Amino acid sequence: MDEVQRESLLDASGIAKSFGAVKALSDASLHVARGEVVALMGANGAGKSTFVKILTGALRPDSGKVLIRGTEARVGSPAQARRSGLVPVYQEPSLIPDLDVADNLRLGDTPVDPCLNWVNDLGVDGLRLDHMIADLPLATLRILDLARALAAEPDVLLLDEMTAALPTDLVENVLRVVRAQADEGRGVIYISHRFTEISELCDSATVLRDGRSVGDLKIEPGVENRVVEMMLGAKIDLGARETGTARTNEGIPRIRARGLAVAPKVTDVSFDLYPGEVLGVVALEGQGQDEVFDVLAGFRKPTGGAFEVDGAPVSFGHPADAIAAGLTFVPGDRAEALLRERSVHENIALPFSARAGSWGPLKTRHERERVGHAIDKLQIDTRAKGEVQRLSGGNQQKVTIGRWLAHGVETLLLFDPTRGIDVRTKRQIYPLVRELADQGAAVLFYTSELEEVPLACDRAVVIFNGRVVDVIDAAEADEETLMRAAYGLTEDKAAS
């Protein structure tokens, strides 16, 4: 290609991999040179994660050739990959939940000080070595995963949807650090469904479609539409907005929160969520949004303030109470929501059997209809439906949403629901959320991807430092406004 003099770090060609009857990869290739950040693009289930696992020795390819620094290599195990300088951050957090940070680092032979320095550099403060992994928020785990990889001083860094759970501020840090790595002469393979990140960070892109490499592109302004077309084999319009006209809310709000507090993070959160409305939540990492959702979903009790559902004060002792009041929750971490070794059907149908009154014979036909409907609506790739853990990350995410879609929703609490979902499906999820709202549902929609706010929401509340500091009209909001709001720059004109 154009810059021949650059040393090639990794060259993979003709990689194929099948899982039983599922052909995950049929002919994938990839090329990374020193100083280069290559985006690996593809729709959900295209085979990106499988490719990364093969390159780093976690899976064995059925066929294909890998050259590392120009010599043919057989990457038999993750340890061997590491020795050849290939270090991955996989899509799912790979830390052991029942151990503390120190033990996890020891297990991975990670030098502690460099790793902690990276954690700081990436913008996470206050991580202690004796913190249990299970108690840490997902975003921190992802940062820790990345820091571990960086501390290993890799030649080629493979990042699989590293940023999918991260809010804007942390994403900025990741992009800065990764760019610096490339500038120091390392190679990076970068997977993300967020185009803003790709265009900010990457030099070129390799596109996978249905397990096959369909082409390489240079990243330049305006390339997005071409990438999408290559990914999907069809055109879609990225500019289209699906939000309706400005709504006027009247009557009794579905949820009325007044001065909610959860010690120590949340101090004063008030908002009204009306039926028919999609209310966005804009916040940087750790501003208290997790706690607010936990309270609404019945996972914890507020330490102050109160909230009402349909005008009646409520206090939830268990998520079942919240569900009985019509509040259903899609959590940010899909690992919390999925029965990994059970089928797609069982995962989606789980709430049907939750109440003691429904422990009897399954209503098979009714269930199959509802589940089938959800699978169709979300276009879940069910080629590996026998066990949810065999689905691609994005498809697993869709299953967590599909569960409540099948069940039927009154009030939907979505915490970063499109995490790891590809462009096309996102464009189907926003109208779907809209449609639910039009049918009378109320939706609270937190997203770590600010771009989504104008695409999916009517209004948005901004939470900063545990307080609601602003309410903005989502359709009007551009990314810069949202960003300023998220950083608390509008705090002086705090809301009601």
Place this chain on the structure above:
Amino acid sequence: MSIHPEQTAASDPRLVRFGRYLADNPVIPLIAFLFFLISLLEVMRPGIVLPFLGGREGIISTFWVGNLIKFAIPLAMIAACQVLTMLTAGIDLSAGIVATCSAFVCATLMPLIGPVPAVLIAMAVGVVVGLVNGFGVGVVRVHPLIMTLGTGLIATGCLQVYQRFVIATGTEIPAFLEWLGTGRTFAMPNGLFLFIPFAIFIIWLMRATGFGRLLFALGSNEHAAKLSGVRSWQVFLALYALSGLIASVAGLLYLGMIRAPSLSLANPLMLPSVAAAVIGGTSIFGGRGSFAGAIVGALILRVIDTMLTLLQMPEGARIALFGLIILLVTALYVRITGTR
């Protein structure tokens, strides 16, 4: 970048597919293994299974097969307790003792209050112990291993105290339990009249009811179940109560079979019941299990037991070897299917 011609998949998928098929249908290799063991038994002692070859009547010894099944039934029933609780990553170590208690209570009350009340009270004993287990596991959140071990010990103690009181009354065994335990119909044990509906019920419960689904869900990811609105303490309470009930029914059947109530009647079934469940493909980590597998597991253990008896080993060596074989069979099974 160059375009490569599509390469056909390499050769090993067939083996992988076989492994996966076995993992999805754990009963099939187990049945094969059972038949292998039975053949081995026939080689060790020609004529035991195939009396025809040994010069006697019939092609297959229905008597031997009937006996095998007869003694596998109580074991398989107690294994059902293990399968159901293991689905939720639990275990019921009180099941053997509960079976013993129920049998003893029934046999001692029978002369005093008649068969039907005696049986009902015996079953109530099982349910009560089960409810205590369920409360401990589901509400107080004690680990099932500790909880059921504890209630098992308490029940043993209570049984000894109880024995002092009833020593004078003597024991008697309800006639229908004897009929179930020792009678035969067309050479097959009458216990099957109880066991076949029981097995169908358990398999149906696991596969086709909301309760069964929740057992798998709790074992797979309790947090996810909670998120979906499942109050897990309710499920645990019902589960362990059911397990206690099953154990006491198994104990009653065993009483009819052995016809000699004692303070340790069904206790020797305890560890084999766990082994039968594990060999049958039930994961002690929860979320995966099959009762059909456990039934075959119970039959396998019975055949192995017969073999060891035939070898006329000293009791200690027999027990040690039994343990060793259980480990080997389980390890082999895990190897083939790649499950845990």
